[in-house]
Structures are given as structure tokens and as C-alpha cells.
Amino acid sequence: MHKRFRLSAIIVILLALAALTGCVQPYTYHGTELVSDKPAPDFTLTGADGQQVSLSDLRDKVVVLYFGYTFCPDVCPTTLTDMKQVMKLLGKKADDVQFIMVSVDPERDTPEKLNEYVTYFDPRFIGLTGTPEEVVAAATPFGVIFEKHEGTAATGYLVDHTATLSVIDKDGRMRLLFPFDADPKDIADDLQHLIK
Amino acid sequence: MKRVSFVSLLMIAAVLVGVLAACAAPPAASGPQIKVDGVWGRPSPMMTNAGAFYMMISNSGTEADKLVSGQSPSCGTVELHESFKSDDGMMGMRPVTGGFIEIPAGGQAELKVGGLHVMCIDKKDDFKAGAKLPLTLNFEKSGAKTVDVEIRENP
Numbered sequence: 001m002h003k004r005f006r007l008s009a010i011i012v013i014l015l016a017l018a019a020l021t022g023c024v025q026p027y028t029y030h031g032t033e034l035v036s037d038k039p040a041p042d043f044t045l046t047g048a049d050g051q052q053v054s055l056s057d058l059r060d061k062v063v064v065l066y067f068g069y070t071f072c073p074d075v076c077p078t079t080l081t082d083m084k085q086v087m088k089l090l091g092k093k094a095d096d097v098q099f100i101m102v103s104v105d106p107e108r109d110t111p112e113k114l115n116e117y118v119t120y121f122d123p124r125f126i127g128l129t130g131t132p133e134e135v136v137a138a139a140t141p142f143g144v145i146f147e148k149h150e151g152t153a154a155t156g157y158l159v160d161h162t163a164t165l166s167v168i169d170k171d172g173r174m175r176l177l178f179p180f181d182a183d184p185k186d187i188a189d190d191l192q193h194l195i196k
Numbered sequence: 197m198k199r200v201s202f203v204s205l206l207m208i209a210a211v212l213v214g215v216l217a218a219c220a221a222p223p224a225a226s227g228p229q230i231k232v233d234g235v236w237g238r239p240s241p242m243m244t245n246a247g248a249f250y251m252m253i254s255n256s257g258t259e260a261d262k263l264v265s266g267q268s269p270s271c272g273t274v275e276l277h278e279s280f281k282s283d284d285g286m287m288g289m290r291p292v293t294g295g296f297i298e299i300p301a302g303g304q305a306e307l308k309v310g311g312l313h314v315m316c317i318d319k320k321d322d323f324k325a326g327a328k329l330p331l332t333l334n335f336e337k338s339g340a341k342t343v344d345v346e347i348r349e350n351p
Contacts, residue, residue, distance in 0.1 A: 161287060
């Protein structure tokens with residue numbers, strides 16, 4: 001009886017160890033992983049009330065960086081609604097995430113307009129803009145390109161732009177890329193992993 | 197038991213023929229048969245000038261039709277647009293090629309996020325969740341159809 005108990009105990013311990021090994025398996029990100037030991041190139045752009053914001057100011061947050069414009073009626077509101085959903089899914093941990101939308105249409109998107117737009121989706125979102133040259137300089141290192149295109153009389157010009165989300169960790173390193181229309185649940189899972 | 201009369205037999209036969217006729221396939225509707233379902237758009241702040249409307253347009257008829265234009269008291273202008281991804285990974289948006297969206301006979305056209313959509317420019321109303329905005333769609337053959345656009349966050 002006593003022996004049998006010892007055997008059961010050993011089996012239970014072995015099972016527990018096996019379960020633990022399962023836990024320490026490396027996390028697989030849903031987004032595309034980028035490996036770099038250097039911080040992402042810094043930029044300084046203009047936020048609400050003319051306040052200057054640098055990427056390096058946000059080292060205590062996981063930054064999700066997006067380039068879009070307020071006139072964009074399909075792709076941009078979809079992304080911002082998805083990010084609103086991501087923040088909801090993260091709950092309290094969302095305080096460790098900073099979503100930034102940089103305008104690829106600095107001529108029409110004033111800091112005030114941009115701020116009104118992004119905070120409509122979530123009051124914690126930041127909108128940044130600058131001179132066209134400043135925006136190009138900020139976008140290029142993230143592989144983001146944009147280009148004005150003729151629209152109709154009603155739309156005015158349109159802006160084609162890379163619609164990926166770049167994720168920068170708390171150490172300022174670029175870590176992940178998400179394509180347009182990535183599942184908010186996948187984004188939230190990955191961010192949760194980067195937060196801790 | 198009373199024998200069934202010839203007249204009764206004739207009457208039963210006539211009824212049966214009638215039933216059979218009803219069973220036969222109805223004559224195929226000629227021309228397009230357009231149905232518009234699930235029309236929705238996302239909430240957006242009043243300061244944004246434009247919004248996109250999405251829907252499923254199906255055609256159960258024998259002839260193709262084209263959505264050519266639209267109008268709404270909630271929009272200054274209504275245009276038909278398509279989002280696309282270019283070879284270098286940029287997302288863009290253009291008015292649809294040829295200025296129309298074709299709905300093939302027995303087929304459908306899906307207007308969805310990141311693809312075809314009805315673009316409402318110069319918004320006149322607040323696109324807030326729960327709102328229902330009237331939209332008239334003009335089809336080349338089927339004429340005008342007015343639908344409600346439901347404003348909600350997700351598809």
C-alpha cells in the first residue's frame with residue numbers, strides 16, 4: 001500500500017513536470033517578428049495643442065505605430081476600430097500600450113483635426129503630424145511609404161499608404177509587424193506578451 | 197358502395213392537372229432580380245468628411261445588372277469606390293473602373309471592408325452607432341432601390 005502510494009506520487013510529479021515543460025515552450029507571435037538589437041529610429045512630430053512627441057519619450061510603453069489619414073473612409077477606420085477592440089481585450093494592461101497614428105496627409109490633417117479623429121475611437125490614442133518632410137523621415141525606417149493620388153471633384157486627392165501596424169517594445173526596439181485587417185485578438189495576445 | 201360517376205372522375209382529373217401545373221417550375225423571371233442585404237457603415241466622428249457603406253447585392257434573375265450611382269440625404273455626394281493593395285504593399289482607393297459595379301445574372305457583388313464600397317462624401321449626419329441612414333442605389337436596369345444603412349462598429 002505504502003509502495004503503491006509512492007509510485008503514484010512519482011507519477012504525479014512526472015506529469016506535473018511534463019505540464020511545466022509545456023508551459024515554457026517559446027511563445028509564437030501571430031505578427032511578423034523583426035529581430036533587431038538596436039532601438040527603432042527616433043522621430044519627433046507634433047501632437048495635440050502643438051506638443052512635440054518623440055518615439056523615445058514612450059520607452060515605458062509598447063507602441064503600436066500606424067500611418068493613415070482622416071479622409072480615408074475604409075482602411076483607416078477599420079484599423080482604428082480594430083485597435084479600439086485590442087485595447088478593450090487588453091483590459092488594465094492597455095495602459096501599457098500607446099497607439100499612435102501619424103498622418104500621411106499633413107496638409108489637410110491639422111493636429112487638432114487628427115486629435116479629434118483618433119480620440120473618437122479611444123481617448124488614449126495619439127495623433128501626430130508634421131511637415132511633409134518630417135512625416136516622410138519618420139515613416140521610411142518603418143518601411144512605410146505613401147503617395148498622393150488624384151481623386152474625384154468630391155473627394156479631392158487621395159493618399160495611398162502602407163497600412164501595416166508596427167509594434168515597438170518598451171526598450172524601443174521594433175518587434176512586430178501586422179498587416180491590414182489582422183485579427184484584433186491576435187494583436188492583443190502578442191501585445192500582452194510584450195507588455196510583461 | 198356507390199359507383200364513382202364519370203363526371204366525378206373528370207372533376208378529379210381536372211383538379212390533378214391543376215395541381216401538376218402549379219408544381220411545374222414557374223416561368224424564369226426575365227431580366228435581373230436585384231436584392232440588397234446587410235447594408236452597414238462604421239461610426240465616425242463628424243469631422244471626417246467621408247464614410248464607407250458595405251452590403252451584399254444579389255441577382256437571382258437571368259440578366260446581369262449594374263449599380264451605377266447612389267444618393268442620400270446624409271451625403272453631399274455618393275460615389276462607388278474600391279480599395280486595393282498595390283504591388284509595393286500600399287493600400288489605396290479609387291473610383292470603380294468603368295464607374296459601375298456589375299452584379300452578374302444568378303450571382304452577387306459583395307461590398308466589403310478593404311474592397312468595393314459605396315463612398316459617402318461630405319457627410320451631412322452624425323454616423324453614430326445605432327443610426328439608420330437612407331441610401332438610394334441606382335441600377336441600370338432595375339432602377340432605384342432605397343435601403344437603410346445601419347451604423348455599427350463591426351460587420
